[in-house]
Amino acid sequence: xxxVSQDPRHKITKRGQNVTFRCDPISxxxxxxxxxxxxxxxxxxxxxxxxEAQLEKSRLLxxxxxxxxxxxxxxxxxxxxxxQGDSAMYLCASSASGQGAGPQHFGDGTxxxxx
Amino acid sequence: xKEVEQDPGPFNVPEGATVAFNCTYSNSASxxxxxxxxxxxxxxxxxxxxxxxxxxxxxxxxxxxxxxxYISLLIRDSKLSDSATYxxxxxxxxxxxxxxxxxxxxxxxxx
Numbered sequence: 001x002x003x004v005s006q007d008p009r010h011k012i013t014k015r016g017q018n019v020t021f022r023c024d025p026i027s028x029x030x031x032x033x034x035x036x037x038x039x040x041x042x043x044x045x046x047x048x049x050x051x052e053a054q055l056e057k058s059r060l061l062x063x064x065x066x067x068x069x070x071x072x073x074x075x076x077x078x079x080x081x082x083x084q085g086d087s088a089m090y091l092c093a094s095s096a097s098g099q100g101a102g103p104q105h106f107g108d109g110t111x112x113x114x115x
Numbered sequence: 116x117k118e119v120e121q122d123p124g125p126f127n128v129p130e131g132a133t134v135a136f137n138c139t140y141s142n143s144a145s146x147x148x149x150x151x152x153x154x155x156x157x158x159x160x161x162x163x164x165x166x167x168x169x170x171x172x173x174x175x176x177x178x179x180x181x182x183x184x185y186i187s188l189l190i191r192d193s194k195l196s197d198s199a200t201y202x203x204x205x206x207x208x209x210x211x212x213x214x215x216x217x218x219x220x221x222x223x224x225x226x
Binding site: 010021033035043044045049050055056058089091102103104105106107108109 | 119123131147149156157159160161164202208211212213214215216218219
Protein backbone atom coordinates (compact mmCIF):
# COMPACT_ATOMS: atom_id res chain seq x y z
CA UNK A 1 0.00 0.00 0.00
CA UNK A 2 1.61 3.25 -1.08
CA UNK A 3 -0.97 5.63 0.42
CA VAL A 4 -0.65 7.84 3.47
CA SER A 5 -0.42 5.78 6.64
CA GLN A 6 -1.06 6.91 10.20
CA ASP A 7 -0.32 5.23 13.47
CA PRO A 8 -2.00 4.43 15.78
CA ARG A 9 -5.54 4.15 14.43
CA HIS A 10 -7.00 4.72 17.88
CA LYS A 11 -5.60 6.18 21.06
CA ILE A 12 -7.39 6.29 24.40
CA THR A 13 -5.67 8.11 27.20
CA LYS A 14 -6.35 9.91 30.42
CA ARG A 15 -6.52 13.68 30.65
CA GLY A 16 -3.11 15.17 31.31
CA GLN A 17 -1.12 12.52 29.47
CA ASN A 18 1.06 13.19 26.45
CA VAL A 19 0.34 11.49 23.13
CA THR A 20 2.28 11.25 19.88
CA PHE A 21 0.95 10.33 16.47
CA ARG A 22 2.91 9.36 13.39
CA CYS A 23 2.22 9.98 9.72
CA ASP A 24 4.03 8.44 6.76
CA PRO A 25 3.14 10.34 3.60
CA ILE A 26 3.18 9.06 0.05
CA SER A 27 6.88 8.69 -0.64
CA UNK A 28 7.26 11.18 -3.47
CA UNK A 29 5.14 13.87 -1.77
CA UNK A 30 7.08 16.67 -0.17
CA UNK A 31 4.07 18.49 1.27
CA UNK A 32 2.50 17.23 4.48
CA UNK A 33 -0.50 18.55 6.40
CA UNK A 34 -2.10 17.83 9.76
CA UNK A 35 -5.79 18.40 10.40
CA UNK A 36 -8.20 17.83 13.26
CA UNK A 37 -11.81 16.80 12.70
CA UNK A 38 -14.66 16.60 15.16
CA UNK A 39 -18.10 15.13 14.59
CA UNK A 40 -20.21 17.08 12.14
CA UNK A 41 -17.39 19.39 11.12
CA UNK A 42 -14.96 19.44 8.26
CA UNK A 43 -11.25 18.95 8.89
CA UNK A 44 -9.57 21.96 10.53
CA UNK A 45 -6.11 22.88 9.31
CA UNK A 46 -3.40 22.57 11.97
CA UNK A 47 -0.03 22.77 10.25
CA UNK A 48 1.86 22.35 6.98
CA UNK A 49 5.34 21.11 6.13
CA UNK A 50 7.23 21.47 2.91
CA UNK A 51 10.00 18.91 3.19
CA GLU A 52 11.31 19.35 6.76
CA ALA A 53 10.28 23.00 7.10
CA GLN A 54 7.12 23.83 9.02
CA LEU A 55 5.79 26.72 6.95
CA GLU A 56 2.31 27.24 8.33
CA LYS A 57 0.72 26.83 11.74
CA SER A 58 -2.88 27.47 12.65
CA ARG A 59 -3.83 29.52 15.67
CA LEU A 60 -5.64 26.33 16.71
CA LEU A 61 -2.21 24.83 17.37
CA UNK A 62 -1.70 25.86 20.99
CA UNK A 63 1.64 25.55 22.75
CA UNK A 64 0.61 22.08 23.89
CA UNK A 65 0.80 20.90 20.28
CA UNK A 66 4.03 20.36 18.40
CA UNK A 67 4.70 18.80 15.04
CA UNK A 68 7.94 17.73 13.44
CA UNK A 69 9.13 16.32 10.17
CA UNK A 70 12.84 15.90 10.88
CA UNK A 71 14.02 14.35 7.64
CA UNK A 72 11.29 15.52 5.34
CA UNK A 73 9.67 12.09 5.27
CA UNK A 74 7.47 10.95 8.17
CA UNK A 75 5.97 13.44 10.60
CA UNK A 76 4.92 13.32 14.23
CA UNK A 77 2.27 15.32 16.05
CA UNK A 78 2.57 15.49 19.82
CA UNK A 79 -0.04 16.77 22.22
CA UNK A 80 1.13 17.47 25.74
CA UNK A 81 -1.08 17.57 28.82
CA UNK A 82 -4.10 16.40 26.89
CA UNK A 83 -7.50 17.92 27.63
CA GLN A 84 -10.93 16.51 26.93
CA GLY A 85 -11.39 19.03 24.16
CA ASP A 86 -8.52 17.37 22.31
CA SER A 87 -10.74 14.36 21.59
CA ALA A 88 -11.02 14.27 17.80
CA MET A 89 -9.85 12.54 14.66
CA TYR A 90 -6.37 13.68 13.67
CA LEU A 91 -5.82 13.43 9.94
CA CYS A 92 -2.61 13.63 7.99
CA ALA A 93 -2.49 14.39 4.28
CA SER A 94 0.24 14.75 1.69
CA SER A 95 0.51 16.22 -1.75
CA ALA A 96 3.08 16.51 -4.49
CA SER A 97 5.19 19.59 -5.13
CA GLY A 98 4.64 21.78 -8.10
CA GLN A 99 3.04 25.06 -8.96
CA GLY A 100 -0.04 25.83 -6.99
CA ALA A 101 -1.56 23.72 -4.30
CA GLY A 102 -2.29 20.25 -5.53
CA PRO A 103 -4.93 17.88 -4.19
CA GLN A 104 -4.18 16.16 -0.92
CA HIS A 105 -4.34 12.48 -0.13
CA PHE A 106 -5.44 11.61 3.37
CA GLY A 107 -4.51 8.83 5.72
CA ASP A 108 -7.10 6.90 7.71
CA GLY A 109 -6.57 9.17 10.71
CA THR A 110 -5.86 8.64 14.39
CA UNK A 111 -8.92 8.80 16.61
CA UNK A 112 -8.02 10.27 20.00
CA UNK A 113 -10.29 9.79 22.99
CA UNK A 114 -9.50 11.55 26.25
CA UNK A 115 -11.03 10.01 29.35
CA UNK B 116 -17.10 34.79 9.15
CA LYS B 117 -15.97 31.29 8.31
CA GLU B 118 -13.49 30.86 5.48
CA VAL B 119 -15.73 28.34 3.77
CA GLU B 120 -19.45 27.83 4.24
CA GLN B 121 -21.71 25.05 3.07
CA ASP B 122 -25.33 24.12 3.57
CA PRO B 123 -25.11 21.11 5.91
CA GLY B 124 -28.20 19.47 4.40
CA PRO B 125 -29.13 16.70 4.47
CA PHE B 126 -30.22 16.52 0.87
CA ASN B 127 -32.53 13.54 0.52
CA VAL B 128 -33.01 12.63 -3.13
CA PRO B 129 -34.29 9.60 -5.05
CA GLU B 130 -32.02 7.55 -7.26
CA GLY B 131 -31.60 9.12 -10.65
CA ALA B 132 -32.16 12.66 -9.42
CA THR B 133 -29.89 15.59 -10.15
CA VAL B 134 -28.62 17.45 -7.10
CA ALA B 135 -26.46 20.52 -6.71
CA PHE B 136 -24.41 21.86 -3.82
CA ASN B 137 -22.93 25.30 -3.41
CA CYS B 138 -20.10 26.46 -1.26
CA THR B 139 -19.04 30.07 -0.59
CA TYR B 140 -15.57 31.22 0.37
CA SER B 141 -14.39 34.45 1.95
CA ASN B 142 -10.90 35.01 0.53
CA SER B 143 -11.16 36.48 -2.94
CA ALA B 144 -7.50 35.69 -3.59
CA SER B 145 -7.91 31.92 -3.07
CA UNK B 146 -6.38 29.98 -5.90
CA UNK B 147 -7.14 26.29 -5.47
CA UNK B 148 -10.52 24.68 -5.06
CA UNK B 149 -11.54 21.08 -4.56
CA UNK B 150 -14.48 18.87 -3.75
CA UNK B 151 -13.88 15.93 -1.44
CA UNK B 152 -16.19 13.13 -0.48
CA UNK B 153 -16.24 11.66 3.02
CA UNK B 154 -18.06 8.52 4.03
CA UNK B 155 -19.08 8.02 7.64
CA UNK B 156 -16.04 7.54 9.91
CA UNK B 157 -13.68 7.45 6.93
CA UNK B 158 -11.05 9.83 5.66
CA UNK B 159 -11.89 12.48 3.02
CA UNK B 160 -11.19 11.39 -0.53
CA UNK B 161 -10.64 13.72 -3.44
CA UNK B 162 -13.63 13.84 -5.76
CA UNK B 163 -12.40 16.49 -8.16
CA UNK B 164 -10.44 19.69 -8.48
CA UNK B 165 -12.36 22.75 -9.59
CA UNK B 166 -10.97 24.75 -12.48
CA UNK B 167 -11.80 28.28 -13.50
CA UNK B 168 -13.47 27.19 -16.70
CA UNK B 169 -15.52 24.51 -14.96
CA UNK B 170 -14.89 20.82 -15.35
CA UNK B 171 -16.74 17.58 -15.63
CA UNK B 172 -15.93 14.03 -14.59
CA UNK B 173 -18.61 11.58 -15.60
CA UNK B 174 -21.77 12.42 -13.69
CA UNK B 175 -20.05 15.15 -11.69
CA UNK B 176 -19.66 18.77 -12.79
CA UNK B 177 -17.82 21.42 -10.80
CA UNK B 178 -17.95 25.15 -11.41
CA UNK B 179 -16.19 28.16 -9.97
CA UNK B 180 -17.66 31.65 -9.82
CA UNK B 181 -14.88 33.99 -8.72
CA UNK B 182 -17.02 37.12 -8.88
CA UNK B 183 -19.49 35.74 -6.38
CA UNK B 184 -16.91 33.60 -4.56
CA TYR B 185 -18.64 30.29 -4.72
CA ILE B 186 -18.04 26.85 -6.12
CA SER B 187 -20.67 24.34 -7.03
CA LEU B 188 -20.96 20.60 -7.52
CA LEU B 189 -23.63 19.05 -9.68
CA ILE B 190 -24.34 15.32 -9.52
CA ARG B 191 -26.47 13.85 -12.28
CA ASP B 192 -28.25 10.51 -12.21
CA SER B 193 -27.62 10.00 -8.49
CA LYS B 194 -26.67 6.51 -7.33
CA LEU B 195 -27.16 4.97 -3.92
CA SER B 196 -23.38 4.88 -3.65
CA ASP B 197 -23.25 8.69 -3.93
CA SER B 198 -24.62 8.92 -0.38
CA ALA B 199 -21.87 10.65 1.60
CA THR B 200 -20.82 14.03 2.92
CA TYR B 201 -19.37 16.38 0.32
CA UNK B 202 -16.71 18.81 1.50
CA UNK B 203 -15.56 21.84 -0.40
CA UNK B 204 -11.98 22.97 0.11
CA UNK B 205 -10.33 26.30 -0.58
CA UNK B 206 -6.75 27.42 -0.03
CA UNK B 207 -5.86 30.64 1.77
CA UNK B 208 -3.23 32.04 4.12
CA UNK B 209 -0.30 34.32 3.38
CA UNK B 210 1.27 31.85 0.97
CA UNK B 211 -1.90 29.92 0.22
CA UNK B 212 -0.56 26.86 1.98
CA UNK B 213 -3.50 26.65 4.35
CA UNK B 214 -6.55 24.71 3.29
CA UNK B 215 -9.98 25.40 4.65
CA UNK B 216 -12.71 22.79 4.55
CA UNK B 217 -16.39 23.48 4.73
CA UNK B 218 -18.43 21.57 7.30
CA UNK B 219 -19.77 19.41 4.52
CA UNK B 220 -23.12 18.79 2.87
CA UNK B 221 -24.71 15.45 3.58
CA UNK B 222 -26.35 13.65 0.67
CA UNK B 223 -28.71 10.72 1.11
CA UNK B 224 -29.73 8.98 -2.10
CA UNK B 225 -32.75 6.76 -1.56
CA UNK B 226 -34.07 3.89 -3.70
